Amino acid sequence: MRRLSILPLACYAVIVVYGCYAWFQIGHWPYYAHPDPKELPHRVLLHITSAVFLAGFVSLVLIPVGYLLWRAVASWKKRPVPPHRAPVLLYLTGVAVWVLDFLAEFTDVFWTSNIGWLLD
DSSP states (O other), X not given: OTTGGGHHHHHHHHHHHHHHHHHHHHSSOOBTTBTOGXXXXXXXXXXXXXXXXXXXXXXXHXXXXXXXXXXXXXXXXXXXXXXXXXXXXXXXXXXXXXXXXXXXXXXXXXXXXXXXXXXO
């Protein structure tokens, strides 16, 4: 749990780094279709970022499911389960960042959605 809890936040950081790369290429922070991620040089970076995006999105669902299953098995086998306050807080921080960015795609807020730009 401790190592996997950073995954959503780290994957989102990769998306932000790719946005910074686009910023240095075009001179402004990318937003929907400006630029199209496929128009940027070094397409291999787009493929890497897309794979990391998929891993981060899947981790949002699989980490809590795996954690709950692990706790259920430990409880069933009568093994003590230590509290994981810091990893859970780290995971929830990553989830909050993903959710806020996803909501920016569908609401009128003052920032642009990196997820919406990448999925363009």
